[in-house]
Amino acid sequence: xxxxxxxxxxWLRYAPLPAEIxxxxxxxxxxxxxxxxxxxxxxTAGKELQDGxxxxxxxxxxxxxxxxxxxxxxxxxxxxxxxxxxPWAAVGKQVIPTLKEDxxxxxxxxxxxAAVLIVGQNERGALYGxxxxxxxxxxxxxxxxxxxxxxxxxxxxxNQWDNLDGTIERGYGGRxxxxxxxEVLKDLTRVAQYARxxxxxxxxxxxxxxxxxxxxxxxxxxxxxxxxxxxxxxPWGVRIGVALYFDTPQELGGLPTSDxxxxxxxxxxNGVTVxxxxxxxxxxxxxxxxxxxxxxxxxxxxxxxADGANMFAKALKPHGDGIVMYRAFVxxxxxxxxxxxxxxxxxxxxxxxxxxxxxxxxxxxxIKYGPIDFQVREPPSPLLAHQRRTPIILEFQVxxxxxxxxxxxxxxxxxxxxxLDFDLRIDxxxxxxxxxxxGNRFGWKRSGYAAVVNVGNxxxxxxxxLAMSNLYAYGRYCWDPSSNETSVVQDWTRLSFGGHPTIVNxxxxxxxxxxxxxxxxxxxxxxxxxxxxxxxCHYGPSPAAMDGNGWGQWTRADAHAIGxxxxxxxxxxxAGQYPPEVATVFExxxxxxxxxxLWFHHVPYTYQLKSGKTVIQHFYDAHYEGAQRAQTxxxxxxxxxxxxxxKRFEHTAIRLSYQAGHSLIWRDSICTFxxxxxxxxxxxxxxxxxxxxxxxxxxVLSGYKIIPITPFESASxxxxxxxxxxxxxxxxxxxxxxxxxxxxxxVNYYDHLGGKSRYQLFLGERLIGDWTGDLEECLLHDxxxxxxxxxxxxxxxxxxxxxxGDVLMIVGTPDGTELAPVDYVSFLPEGIID
Ligand code: GCW
Numbered sequence: 001x002x003x004x005x006x007x008x009x010x011w012l013r014y015a016p017l018p019a020e021i022x023x024x025x026x027x028x029x030x031x032x033x034x035x036x037x038x039x040x041x042x043x044t045a046g047k048e049l050q051d052g053x054x055x056x057x058x059x060x061x062x063x064x065x066x067x068x069x070x071x072x073x074x075x076x077x078x079x080x081x082x083x084x085x086x087p088w089a090a091v092g093k094q095v096i097p098t099l100k101e102d103x104x105x106x107x108x109x110x111x112x113x114a115a116v117l118i119v120g121q122n123e124r125g126a127l128y129g130x131x132x133x134x135x136x137x138x139x140x141x142x143x144x145x146x147x148x149x150x151x152x153x154x155x156x157x158x159n160q161w162d163n164l165d166g167t168i169e170r171g172y173g174g175r176x177x178x179x180x181x182x183e184v185l186k187d188l189t190r191v192a193q194y195a196r197x198x199x200x201x202x203x204x205x206x207x208x209x210x211x212x213x214x215x216x217x218x219x220x221x222x223x224x225x226x227x228x229x230x231x232x233x234x235p236w237g238v239r240i241g242v243a244l245y246f247d248t249p250q251e252l253g254g255l256p257t258s259d260x261x262x263x264x265x266x267x268x269x270n271g272v273t274v275x276x277x278x279x280x281x282x283x284x285x286x287x288x289x290x291x292x293x294x295x296x297x298x299x300x301x302x303x304x305x306a307d308g309a310n311m312f313a314k315a316l317k318p319h320g321d322g323i324v325m326y327r328a329f330v331x332x333x334x335x336x337x338x339x340x341x342x343x344x345x346x347x348x349x350x351x352x353x354x355x356x357x358x359x360x361x362x363x364x365x366x367i368k369y370g371p372i373d374f375q376v377r378e379p380p381s382p383l384l385a386h387q388r389r390t391p392i393i394l395e396f397q398v399x400x401x402x403x404x405x406x407x408x409x410x411x412x413x414x415x416x417x418x419x420l421d422f423d424l425r426i427d428x429x430x431x432x433x434x435x436x437x438x439g440n441r442f443g444w445k446r447s448g449y450a451a452v453v454n455v456g457n458x459x460x461x462x463x464x465x466l467a468m469s470n471l472y473a474y475g476r477y478c479w480d481p482s483s484n485e486t487s488v489v490q491d492w493t494r495l496s497f498g499g500h501p502t503i504v505n506x507x508x509x510x511x512x513x514x515x516x517x518x519x520x521x522x523x524x525x526x527x528x529x530x531x532x533x534x535x536x537c538h539y540g541p542s543p544a545a546m547d548g549n550g551w552g553q554w555t556r557a558d559a560h561a562i563g564x565x566x567x568x569x570x571x572x573x574x575a576g577q578y579p580p581e582v583a584t585v586f587e588x589x590x591x592x593x594x595x596x597x598l599w600f601h602h603v604p605y606t607y608q609l610k611s612g613k614t615v616i617q618h619f620y621d622a623h624y625e626g627a628q629r630a631q632t633x634x635x636x637x638x639x640x641x642x643x644x645x646x647k648r649f650e651h652t653a654i655r656l657s658y659q660a661g662h663s664l665i666w667r668d669s670i671c672t673f674x675x676x677x678x679x680x681x682x683x684x685x686x687x688x689x690x691x692x693x694x695x696x697x698x699x700v701l702s703g704y705k706i707i708p709i710t711p712f713e714s715a716s717x718x719x720x721x722x723x724x725x726x727x728x729x730x731x732x733x734x735x736x737x738x739x740x741x742x743x744x745x746x747v748n749y750y751d752h753l754g755g756k757s758r759y760q761l762f763l764g765e766r767l768i769g770d771w772t773g774d775l776e777e778c779l780l781h782d783x784x785x786x787x788x789x790x791x792x793x794x795x796x797x798x799x800x801x802x803x804x805g806d807v808l809m810i811v812g813t814p815d816g817t818e819l820a821p822v823d824y825v826s827f828l829p830e831g832i833i834d
Contacts, residue, residue, distance in 0.1 A: 002644060002645035002646075004645050004647035004648075005645045005647055006459035006460070006647065007460040007648065008193065008459045008461075010461060010471075010496060011135075011197075011468070011472050011495035011496045012196065012200055012495070013138075013495070013496070014056045014134070015138065015498060016056060016057075016058060017056055017057065017137075017138075017140055021140055022056070022057045025057055025137075026076055026114035027059060027076060028053060028057075028059055028076050028077070028078060029061070029074070029076040029077060030061060030062055030063075030064060030074065030076070030077045030078070031049050031050055031053075031061050031063045031064070031080070032063075032064050032065070032066070032067055032077055032079045032080065032081075033045060033047075033049075033063055033064075033065055033081070034067075034079070034080065034081030034082070034085040034086060035065055035081075035085075035123070038235075039231075039234055040123050040235070041123040041124050041127040041236060041237040042081060042082065042085075042120070042123050042126045042127065043065070043235070044127055044199075044235045045080045045118070045126055045130035045131075046063045046065075046080055046130075047063070048127075048130055048134065049061075049078060049080065049130050049134065050062075050063055052134040052138070053137075056134070056137050056138050057137070067079070067087065067090065071087065071089035072089060072090065072092075073113070073115045073117065074115070075114060075115060076113070076114045076115065077115050077116075078116040078118065079115070080118045080120075080126050080129070080130055081119060081120070081126055082122055082123055082125070082126055083096070083119055083120070083121055083122075086117070086119050091117065094107060094117075094146060096119060096148065099120075099121035099125065099148060099150050100121065100150035100151060101122060101125075102120075102121060102122060102124050102125050102128065102150070102151050102154070102202065102204060103120070103121040103125050103150030103151065104119060104120045104121065104125040104126065104129030104132065104148070104149060105117070105118075105119045105129065105146070105147065105148045105149075106118055106119075106132055106143065106144060106146075106147045106148075107144070107145060107146045107147070108143035108144065108145055109145070110145045116143065118130050118133060124199075124204060124237035127199055127236070128149075128199070128202045128237075129149075131199065131200040131202075132147075132149070135491070138494075138495055139491065139494045139495065139499060140499070149479075151478065151479045151480075152434070152437075152438040152448075152480055152481055153437060153438045153439060153448030153449060153478065154204075154439075154445075154446055154447075154448055155205065155364075155393055155446060155447060155448025155450070156202060156203050156205065156448055156449055156475065156478035156479065157203065157204070157205035157206060157207065157241075157393070157449065157450045157451075158198065158203060158205075158206045158207075158398070158451055158453040158474075159206075159211065159243075159287065159395075159450050159451065159452050159453070160176075160178065160206065160207065160208050160209065160210070160452075160453060160454070161211065161212070161452060161454065162177075162178050162179055162208065162209055163176070163179065163209070163210050163212075163214070164182045164183070164209070164214055164216055164217060164222070165179070165182060166179050166180035166181060168210075168454055169210050170399050170401045170405075170452070170454055171399075171454045172400075172405045172406040172407070172456075172462065172463040172779075172780055172781040173454060173458045173460060173462040173463035173464075173780060174456030174457040174458035174780060175456055175457050176457070177190035177191055177456065178191060178208050178209070178229060179209070182216060183222060183225060184221075184224075184225020184226065184228060184229060185225075188228060188229060190457060191229055191232045191233060192233070192235075192236070194233075194455055194461075195232065195233040195236035195238045196236055197461075197471070198238050198475070199236040199237050199238060200475075201471075201472055201474070201475020201476055201479075202475050202478070202479050203238065203478065204237055204238060204239065205238060205239045205240070205241060205284045206233065206238055206239075206240055206241070207240070207243050207284070207287045207325070207450075208226070208240055208241075208242065209242055209243050210243060211243045211287060211288075211289035211327065212293075212295065213242075213244055213245040213289070214245055215245045215248040215252035216252070217242060217244070217245070218244075218276075223276065223278075224279060226279055226280055227278075227279030227280055230279070230280040230282070230283070234282070239282050239283070240280060240283065240284060241284030241285050241286065241287060241322075241325070242276070242283070242286060242287070243286070243287040243288070243289065244287070244288060244312070245295075246258055246288070246290045246295065246296045246297050246298075246300075246308065247296040247300075248268075248272070249264070249265045249268040249269070253268045255268060257301065258296065258300075258301065259301035259303065260298050260301065260303050260307045260308045260310075261301075261303055261311075266311060266314075266315075269311060269312060269315045270315045273315040273319065274319075277319045277320070281320075282320070283319075283320075283322055284322060285316055285322035285324055285325065285362070286312045286316065286322070286323075286324050286325065287325040287327070288308070288309065288312060288324060288326050290305070290308055290326075290330070291305070291351075292327065292329050292330050292331065293329075293333055294333070297330075304355065304358075305326070305330065305351060305352065305355060306355045306358045306359050306363075308326075309324050309326040309359055309360070309363045310358075310359065310360045310363065312324045313360035313362045313363045316362060317360075321362075322362065323362045323363070323364055323446065324360075324362060324363045324364065325364055325366045325450070326359075326364070326365055326366065327365075327366045327395075328348040328351075328352060328365050328368070328381070328383050329348075329368055329373075330347060330348065330351045330352075331344050331348070331351075332344075332347065332550070332552075333550050333551050333552070334550035335550045335552045336550070337547060337548065337550070337552075337556075340565065340572070341571075341572055342552070342572065343552070343564070343566060343571075343572030343573075343574050344372060344552025345372055345382075345552075345564075345566065345572070345574045346371075346572060346573065346574050346577060347371075348367065348371065348381060348383040349382050349383050349386055349577045352365065352383060352386065352387075353386075355390070356386065356387055356388055356389050356390050359389075363390060364391045364392060364393050365383070365390055365391075365392050365393070366392070366393040366394075366395050366450055367381050367387075367392050367393070367394060367395060368381060369381065369394060369396055369416075369419045370419070371574070372528065372553055373402070373553065374397045374401055374402050374403075375402055375523070375528040375529050375553075376402060376415075376515075376518060376519045376522055376523050376528065376529040377415070377418070377519060377523075377526055377528075377596065377599075378419075378526075378528075378596075378599065379526075379578075379599060380419050380422045380424065382574070382577035384433055384436055385426050385582075386577075387436075387442075388442055389442075391439060391442075391446060391447035392437065393447065393448055393449060394419075394433070394436075394437040394448070394449050394450070395449075395450050395452070396416060396449065396450070396452070396474065397412075397451060398451045398453045398454070398462075398470045398474050399452045399453060400412075401452075401538055402529040402531065403518060404518055404539075405539055405781055406454075406462050406463045406467040406780075406781075407464070407659065407662070407779045407781070408514075408518055408659045408663075409464075409466050409510060409511070409514040409518075409633065409655070409656065409659060410470075410514050411466075411469055411470065411473070411485075411511035411512065411514050411515060412473070412515060413470075413477060413483075413485040413488060413489070414485050414512065415515050416477060417485060420432070420433050420434040420477070420481045420482075421433070421434065423582075424436070424578065424579055424582055425579050425580075425581040425582055426441070426579050427579070428579075428580075428581065431579075434481035434482070437481070438481070448478065449474075449477075449478045451474045453471060453474075455471070456780075458780060460651070463779065463780040463781065464651075464652070464655055465496070465648050465651060465652055466507070466510075466511065468492075468496065469489050469492045469493075469496075469511060472488070472495075473485075473488045473489065473492065476488050476491075485512065486508060486512060489507065489508050489511045489512065490504055490508050493507040493511075497640075497644050497648070500643050502639055502640065502643055503640055503643050503644060506636055506637065507640075509636070510637070513629065516626075517626050517629045517630055517663075519626070520622040520623065520625055520626025520627075520629070521622070521623050521626035521630065521663045521666040521667050522541070522626075522666055522670075523670075524595075524598075524618060524619055524622045525563075525595060525596075525597045525598045525599075525615065525619075526596035526597055526599030526600070527562065527563065527598040527599070528546065528553055528555070528599075530542070530543040530546060531545075531789075532545045532784075532788070532789065533545055533546060533551055534549055534551075535784065535786075535790075537782070537784060537790055539783060539784075539789075539790045540662070540665065540714075540783065540784070540788060541666045541669035541670055541673075541714070541789040542669070542711055542714070542788065542789050543557070543669070543670060543673045543674070543713075544711055545711075555598070556602055557674070557677060558677070559678055560604055560678065561602050561603055561604045561605065562598060562602070562603070562605060562615065562674075563597065563598030563599070563601050563602045563603055564598070564599065564600070564601075564602060565601060565602040566586070566599065566600045566601070567601065568587060569587065571600075571601075571602070575587045575600055586600045587600075589601040589603060589607070594609055594610060598615075603615060606680070616674060616678055616680050617683055619670065619671070620671055620675075620682040620683075620684070620686070620687055621684075623667040623670050623671050624686055626663065626666075626667070627663040627666065627667035628833055630659055630660050630663035631660045631833055633656040633659065634653060634656040634657040637649075637652060637656050638653070655779070657796065658775070658779065658793065660794075661746070661748075661793055661795070661796070662793060662794070664794060664833070665714070665748075665792045665794070666789075668713070668716065669711075669713040669714055669789050670713075671686075671687040671688075672687065672688060672712075672713040673713040675687045675688060676712075676713070690824075690826075690834050691834065692826050692827050692828055692829075692832055692834040693716060693825065693826050694734055694736075694808065694824060694825045694826075694827070695716060695719070695823075695824050696720060696721040696732055696810075696822040696824055696825070697719040697720070697721055699732040699733055699734040699808075699810075700732070700733045700734060701721060701731070702730065702731050702732075703723055703724050703728050703729055703730035704721040704722065704723055704724065704730030704731065704732050704812065704820075704822075705722060705723075705724055706719055706720075706721055707719065707720060707721070707787075709787055711788065713789075714787070714788045714789040714792055715787075715792075715823050716748065716824045717824075720750065720787060720821050720822060720823045721821065722787075722814075722820065722821045723814040723819040725814070725819075726755070726814045726815070726818075726819055727814070729811060729812060729813045729814070730811070730812045730814075730820060731809055731810065731811050731812075732809070732812075732822060733807055733808065733809045734807070735805060735806070735807055735808075736763070736802050736805075736827065738802065740801075740802055740803050740806075741801075741802060742799055742800070742801055742802075743800055743828055743829055744796055744797065744798045744799065744828040745763075745769075745796070745800050745827055745828070746794050746796040746797075746826040746828060747759070747761060747795050747796075747810070747822065747824075747825050748792065748793070748794045748822070748823040748824050748825070748826070749773065749792075749793060749794075749821055749822045749823060750773075750787040750791045750821040750822075750823070751773035751774070751783075751793045752773075752783060752784050752785050752786055752787060752788075752790075752791035752817075752818055752821075753782055753783070753785040753791075753818075754816045754817035754818050755815035755816025755818030756772045756774045756815050756816075756818065757773045757812060757813060757814050757815050757819070757821075758770075758771070758772050758773075758812075758813040758820070759771055759772070759810060759811070759812055759813075760810070760811040761808075761809070762807075762808070762809040762810075762811070763800065763807070763808055763809075764803070764807055768797050768800055769797050771795060773815075773818055773820075775791075775793060785817070787821050796828075802827065808825060810822055810825070
């Protein structure tokens with residue numbers, strides 16, 4: 001039996017290799033870490049290596065920090081150092097290829113000496129090389145005799161959206177590991193552990209606080225705290241930056257304005273910068289979200305975005321290599337939908353028009369991968385084709401905000417691939433997005449990647465063990481954006497769960513399918529993730545919420561047609577923001593890739609796709625197929641029982657079966673909604689036809705009452721039941737209207753905030769199920785305080801024998817504002833999904 005694991009070590013568990021394999025490795029006699037200080041990443045590397053060798057091979061190996069005058073590398077010794085520190089004699093006759101900043105060279109001597117050389121271009125590189133050595137070892141992969149590796153881009157950073165009060169915007173894995181109660185946490189143990197994880201996948205920077213920043217970040221106590229965070233992460237080669245709140249001069253500094261051209265404001269920020277560098281001498285710089293979603297910014301004072309960015313850039317310049325990461329996420333969120341020319345997707349190019357040449361040379365524009373907002377599918381942001389002189393940082397999300405919030409499985413590299421490999425054909429020349437981000441396309445010295453990461457203080461980091469592959473993969477992709485999605489998840493799986501072929505194959509297959517499955521049951525053909533954007537939780541289905549508001553994530557669905565017309569000819573002109581060759585493709589619905597059809601075109605539901613299906617039939621089919629595939633996930637996961645530890649097995653099993661249930665809620669909501677909208681029935685007669693369900697509202701109720709659900713499509717037949725009050729229990733009964741036999745019995749109910757109702761399910765005298773509505777605790781995030789597509793959920797009891805005349809009874813005990821709401825019960829014979 002595998003010992004229970006809580007996920008804290010993630011992919012750095014260093015599980016022991018089987019004894020006979022461990023024996024086949026050399027017995028290492030010493031680690032030489034050529035470093036001068038305890039805080040040097042080379043010193044960290046030495047200790048990490050010592051720890052890894054002990055855990056993986058059971059070898060206790062001592063560390064020294066010099067070669068003791070020896071020229072040659074002693075046998076069975078592992079030497080770690082930088083290019084400058086490693087003596088040439090130790091390298092011997094080998095030639096170390098040119099390494100880029102942070103690169104490394106790894107060499108396991110095949111001359112019978114069993115010596116290993118790990119040489120970094122810098123200290124960080126030496127640490128990365130050490131992790132590479134350890135991760136090969138942990139997977140029992142041979143260490144190469146000469147292997148050099150350098151990053152695609154110097155900027156490989158993460159952005160935390162952590163608030164000073166300890167909450168995390170879009171956090172689904174617990175509370176902040178950085179802040180609590182307005183201050184930096186005293187105990188930064190988890191921060192060090194996080195830096196270790198980051199370093200192991202070669203991430204070298206982090207902005208620790210939310211882009212929706214607060215002026216109190218710059219309170220003296222927090223300046224000291226930021227210094228402590230930086231000190232904690234530095235031994236791992238991770239530098240920190242901060243996100244600033246634009247109106248700090250007024251709100252904390254007491255100045256009458258925060259106008260970036262005001263001399264007092266300028267000196268205020270200069271002063272702040274001096275102080276920050278006192279605490280964080282190697283600070284990365286400033287991340288700025290301004291004039292975005294209600295945040296103040298230069299435009300508030302009648303200045304340009306460049307005026308704002310340059311003010312910060314000039315403040316940073318005297319202190320080193322600090323940069324301004326100026327976010328391109330600037331748009332009007334009060335956009336008028338009645339004007340068909342309005343388009344949020346146009347905003348970035350419009351707002352940044354003409355600024356490319358006027359930014360200071362330490363300003364970088366940080367651009368989300370798509371023009372809107374981390375949707376399940378988007379084209380690349382057109383702004384990526386407009387930056388020639390000012391370099392960019394390409395922003396991804398490891399956080400699954402619009403991708404199931406870590407309660408649904410979605411392995412993201414296949415999505416990232418659609419962006420990274422997209423050829424924008426700038427000036428008619430090959431212009432892959434990854435070559436733009438790496439700086440190669442336009443010869444930028446500094447550019448790269450940032451990803452929003454929502455690690456929290458839960459031991460799983462992200463609230464889900466399987467979601468961690470995204471964090472691991474993000475690092476791998478920054479280093480090498482042409483990495484293979486499958487082999488990345490295989491490596492991660494071997495490291496995180498072990499190398500048994502069933503483990504590796506199962507997790508790889510589920511992961512590789514997961515994004516496409518999620519896309520199938522959420523939003524197809526480029527219509528975006530059809531979730532609720534008004535209640536801001538961005539989670540469950542609510543297609544109507546996309547329109548009728550100023551946020552601009554519109555679908556423009558009416559009774560006849562759907563999609564945004566972004567053509568130049570008749571629409572918003574967004575297609576024309578791309579270079580001509582790409583614009584031509586997007587301008588025409590016939591040449592637009594079909595998975596982006598509705599992103600660029602407003603077409604009738606009856607528009608015929610290449611498959612011969614209409615758009616509406618494609619919606620129906622994709623949703624049925626996607627949800628059907630999601631049903632297979634929990635069953636396939638079962639193959640891992642006993643092969644991995646029970647703790648992580650169960651934790652994941654719960655999530656996959658929750659997802660299977662929620663995928664049906666997605667399916668039914670979307671199909672019901674569009675059927676109601678256009679009136680075109682499903683060719684296969686599935687939509688609205690639920691033969692195996694007993695609607696709660698059709699049962700005999702006592703202490704329960706019937707209520708309509710809003711939006712209507714979040715309940716089967718639009719209605720559900722709740723108890724009469726929050727003090728009395730309710731019962732709902734009926735004679736099972738299906739023939740005797742074996743069934744899986746599924747109960748659909750709403751588990752929202754405000755209470756933890758108890759449910760009991762009886763069949764005759766038999767208690768079939770007894771559970772509480774505590775998803776918010778179990779899945780670690782708030783869905784909604786309402787009965788809707790976020791809170792709708794399903795629980796299933798398998799293999800229940802039903803006899804003729806059996807009476808089904810649900811007993812609901814309300815709690816707080818949660819009135820034990822029930823939607824329906826499904827009786828599912830083998831192979832039926834309903
Ligand atoms: O996707 C949206 C999120 C906001 C976020 C914003 C941004 C931090 O819903 O929570 O704010 O993007 O990227 O600034």
